[in-house]
Amino acid sequence: MTPVTVYTTGACATSRAVAAFLTRHAIPFTEKNVNHDPQARAELLARADVSSLPVTRVGDQIFSGTFRDQREGIARALRLTGGR
Template identity: 35%
Template sequence: MAEVTVYTTSTCPWCLKLKDFLQDEGIPFDEVNVGLDSAGAKRMVEITGQRSVPVTTIGDQIIIGYDPEGIREILNSSEG
């Protein structure tokens, strides 16, 4: 399975929803709280060109916002 990283903040309700989705689906992920991790925040902006969260990276694919179907689609295509 491709490596999944989720960029979040502590106050973002969509971030919480995304993390709940990933946990419910049994999808392992690394979390970078950009509110607490300035290097992580800089990396997220370099990758996406924006500061809004949540952002999910799956390998070299980027999903901006809460998009469970997009995440499933990328993970399913990377398993094939």
């Protein structure tokens, strides 16, 4: 399975929506809070040029923005049907 990491700043609506989507599709993922984990922050900055969180990394693909912005790309990257 392709590794999935969700970089967050804590509990936010988009982070919860991404986590719920992945859980609903039985996709294991790692959540890394960049506010509390300097190593996660450095890792994110090295991999992605983004200005807003959360960021979802599926393998080498990076998705950011609202859940609506991320959903289709995540679904495609994970080869989920329907994107829901």
